[in-house]
Amino acid sequence: MANDPYQIKKKLPSPKGDLTYWSLEALQQKGYPINKLPFSIRILLENALRNFDDFAITQENIETLLNWKPQASDKDIPYKPARVLMQDFTGVPAVVDIASLRAEAVRKGKDPEKINPLIPVDLVVDHSVQVDFFGTNYSYKRNVDVEYERNGERYEFLKWAQKSFHNFSVVPPGMGICHQVNLEYLAQGVIARDGNVFPDTLVGTDSHTPMVNGIGVVGWGVGGIEAEAALLGQPIYFIMPEVVGLRLTGALPLGTTATDMVLTITELLRRQRVVGKFVEVFGPGLDGLSVPDRATIANMSPEFGCTVTYFPIDDRTLDYMSRTNRSREQIELVETYAKANMLWRANEDDINYSTVVELDLGTVEPTVSGPKRPQDKILMREFKDKFGALLKEVHGRDYIPINKRDVGRWYTEGGGNQPVETPDPSGEKEVEIETKVKNGLKTVMVQLNNEEFALHDGSVVIAAITSCTNTSNPSVMIGAGLVARKARERGLDVKPWVKTSLAPGSKVVTDYLRHSELLDDLEALRFHVVGYGCTSCIGNSGPLPVHIAKAVEENDLVVASVLSGNRNFEARVHPQVKMNYLMSPMLVVAYALAGRVDVDLNNEPLGYDPNLEPVYLKDIWPSNEEIFEVANRVLSPNDYKKNYGEIFEGNEQWRSLKAPEDKVYQWSDSSTYIKEAPFFNGIAEEIAAAADIVDGRVLLKLGDSITTDHISPAGSFSPSSPAGKYLIAKGVDQSMFNSYGSRRGNDEVMVRGTFANVRIKNQLTSKEGGYTVHMPSGEEMTVFDASERYRSEQVPLLVLAGKEYGSGSSRDWAAKGTSLLGIKGVIAESYERIHRSNLVGMGVLPMQFAEGQTAESLGLTGKEQISIEGIKDGLSPLKVLKATAIKDDGSLINFDVIARLDSAVEIEYYKNGGILHYVLRQFLKS
Structure with a gap:
């Protein structure tokens, strides 16, 4: 019974011989209502039964799962993944x-x-x-x-x-x-x-x-x-x-x-x-x-x-x-x-x-979602009207539908044609950009060599078939190929200002598109394979063509991206693209053909064929039967066998990489990519006593729906940013900065990019981006510079935030960077699950305002000195702590916060300074 307290181990005859398993059916026969449990809970129950050791996983843990109730509970359950x-x-x-x-x-x-x-x-x-x-x-x-x-x-x-x-x-x-x-x-x-x-x-x-x-x-x-x-x-x-x-x-x-x-x-x-x-x-x-x-x-x-x-x-x-x-x-x-x-x-x-x-x-x-959250659903039939409303609501601009704009009588403002100097390796491109304005609306005429076109608010500048969300699904990928084929047959082409890309989630996709000859049709519309990776869905869209980038930047255009991904948070897809819409690969092709999102695809043409006949979406939309016919013809297990049979081999570049043989990695002081993590160096084998947070300062005061994209270093960064200055000082040319994501192995880069998102809005300053105000001096500076100054002053730091703090991608650097900035705690109205857990895992205390209270309702501006009491007296799950904020005039604001340490194990992680500190100490003791 050492690891079978319920005596339910059985033998399962199988093609791989007789195998031992922990039988839920046997538990059912013992009177436990397993059939009432959701399947996902049954799997967690099996996991606990199989891994039971009466230490890390106890019989109480198993009983908690056996007695799962629809209202759940506040009890811990363990999970040891395979x-x-x-x-x-x-x-x-x-x-x-x-x-x-x-x-x-x-x-x-x-x-x-x-x-x-x-x-x-x-x-x-x-x-x-x-x-x-x-x-x-x-x-x-x-x-x-x-x-x-x-x-x-x-x-x-x-x-x-x-x-x-x-x-x-x-x-x-x-x-x-x-x-x-x-x-x-x-x-x-x-x-x-x-x-x-x-x-x-x-x-x-x-x-x-x-x-x-x-x-x-x-x-x-x-x-x-x-x-x-x-x-x-x-x-x-x-x-x-x-x-x-x-x-x-x-x-x-x-x-x-x-x-x-x-x-x-x-x-x-x-x-x-x-x-x-x-x-x-x-x-x-x-x-x-x-x-x-x-x-x-x-x-x-x-x-x-x-x-x-x-x-x-x-x-x-x-x-x-x-x-x-x-x-x-x-x-x-x-x-x-x-x-x-x-x-x-x-x-x-x-x-x-x-x-x-x-x-x-x-x-x-038919649905799209955006312009900056995946849950912002828009029915395609309402998209055009919603775009106009969003342009006014989000960007303060009036909207005139393009078919009602009298472009011919617009006047030129700002000196007429203005040649733009542009980096040009070939030396052949000549770019002219002319801005025309009427009633605050802008159309930017771009002339490149002998081609001229107009960009305006709502122009699609990125169209990306990307992300495993949809590229894993042959029906929509084959559908996109059929849309491209039918568009070609009607003489349509993607608009010249659209940056197109096809980034399949596996090489199998390329194979079945090639077998069906649909890859030819996609490539004819410039949807060539650009790589096998996440690309635009995680912000790796690459630069806009220089003439498009200049037109957008100099004229503050509100341009759009369309992508078949799962994320469209602010500045994620591309920092110059302010409206980003999720949709099927089929619609990505359609909007690339239209070249704009302010179009009613149910009633307005995508474009005109060479005979000036209008072509509508319904004219190029494939039937389900067409998609199924192609799928049945080209999908084959052999493609999976071929591609996954060689998946670990890599290309010639991978095979030729020289890797060290040492069992302990030899860190290089000159490396700007890989540095030894600073968290464990010289760790004490015994933990220090937990301490209250005394006279802390607020580094950032933030609103609702702050995502890990806002917190974690992500995307590209400028030479004037703290991270850029660091790399320049190390002799790295700007062209080789790469992205924050690629430099996650270097804590010096990453800490400088934490809370540095260009769209983050810190309420302590009027500046958008990674800035704050040092207190009590009142000086405005970058978040990193302020944290360094507070560190020299030995001031502990806090973050104040609203609802859904830390939603989005499970980026560990959102927590690691928070810790390295000297932030001891976060006080928010609510948290997304993963980020709260990661904060605990890095020794940062997540705290929650009492029900019904917010920073605003308490009158907190973020300029106070804040102390948190009750930590050093001993912690228990969800303990209520006492907070005191001292305003500039000496008046006090007293309020309660809930320590979001949800279990005894999380308390141990927090006391150790993080989960890996805990693991290392256990290893050192054993």
Whole structure:
């Protein structure tokens, strides 16, 4: 009974021999109502039963899961995933941390090789490719060449890790996006290991890890900090979640896509406030959804705010596994185990959910979402009118529909034609930009060589078929190819000011587009493959063509991007593009043809053919039968076999990289990419006593919906920024700055970019961007410079914020940078799950205003001195602390805050200064 307190271990005959499993059916026979539990809770229960050791995972933890109630509880449950998935932006700093733990172990006289991942880790390099070149048949090769030039040092480091660590593999650049690779190849549904069989489970260092829920695998995104703890054998603890049932009925109408469905669900579930909850999908409408359709929904779990969006294993799952070249033996194991252990989709009506949300798929309409949040759903038929309203509301500009603008009688303002000096390697381009203004509206005439066109508010300057969200789904990718084919047949072309790109999530996509000859049609519209990575979805859109960039910058145009991604936060896609809209790949092609978003595609033409006949969207929109016919003809398991059979080999550039052989990484003082993490160097083996926060100052006072994009260093940065100045001082030319994401292995760059987003609005200053006011001097300066000054004055720092603090991507540097800036605590109205956990994981105290209170209701301006009492007296989960703010005039504001340390384990992490500090101390003691 050592690891089987309920005596439920059984033998499962399988194609891989007799395997041991922990039987939920046996628990059902003992009187526990397993059939009433959601499938996702059953998987967590099995996980706790199998990993029970009566220390890290106790019988009380198991009883908590056995007694799951729809209203959930505030009790901890543990989770030990079977594997970890990483991408390179978050993976590099995680590997830096593990390598730094090894370095500290050596300094403490310990064996460094004892520090290894204890479970399999797959790192997929997918976040580093940038769209520098586009619209040509050499785009892919040139982008890959530049990627290696910028990131060679990082890639050598990853190759060292692959050689040095056990249980660690790297999928090289140019092979695919981690979530699509996970869905199509890595995910097994059920795992046989060491004579046992159990559900495939994971955590990933990217918030879109739940995409794999579509194939019946429980997994979600965590920060690199939690992932590192998991791969070092620590359970992940979290409060027992509510499980929201999403009941689907009906079927998608003709003319709608899986993307329209997921954008509809995003808005619906965000409105239902599912943040921090599980969502489980059921109902008759689910029968008609393929695994790629399901994965499209699950991918956007972070956009709803939930932890997972789980789809139980059923016949559709097995069919997908067969189509993607999983072995017959593996598919039989999945079916046998799932049916034997109450994990096969059946008897849905028996399950008790916390709440049930219903959606009739027949009500879904063509949809886009934006301009700056994924949940801001706009029906396509209302898009034109909504654009005008948003232009007025967000940017204070009146809108005149383009077909009512009297461009011919507009007058020139500001001196007429103004030649623009532009960097031009060929020396042949001549650019003229002329600004015409009427009633505050601008049209910018751009002349490039012999071509002239007009840009205005609403012009589409980026059209990107990108992101695993949609490129994993053959129906919308083939649909996009058919839209391109029909547009060519009608003589339409993409407008010359649109930067187009096609970035598939795996090479399988290119193969089936090539087999169908649809790749030719996409390329004819300049949708050439630019790389196999996230590209525009994570801000790697690359620079706009210089004449477009100049026109936008000098005239403050409100231009747009259209992309088939999952994120469109402010300044994420491109810092010069203020309106960003999510949509299906098919609509991306359509809006690239139209060249603008202020168009009613239901009633206005996309353009005119050579005979000046109008061409409407309905004229080039493929039928479902056309899409299915192509899919049935070109989709083949052989493409999956070919591409995934060589996925770890990489191209010639990867194979030729020289990686060190040392077991302890040799840090280079001259490196601007890879530095030993400062968190563990010289760590004391015993923890210091927890202390109150005394006379702290507010570094930033922020509003609602501050995302990790606002907090974490992301995208490009200027030479005048603190990070830019640091690199210039190190002798790095601006052309080689690369992105913040690529430099996540260097804490000196990253701390300087924390809270440096160009769109962040710190209420302490009128300046937009990473600025603050030092108190009490009142001097305005960058956030980094202020933090350094406060550090010299030995002043602890705080952040004040509103609702949903830390929503968005699970970026560990949002927490690491916060810690390195000297911020001891954050006080917010509410938190997104992952960022709150990451703050704890870096020793930063997340605190929450009492119910109904806000910074504004308390009269806090952010200029006060604030002390937090009750920490040194001892902490307990969700303890109420006393806060005192002293205003300039000496008056006091007293209020309570809740310490968002939600469990005893989180308290230990906080007291240790972070989760990895805790792990290292445990290792040193043992």
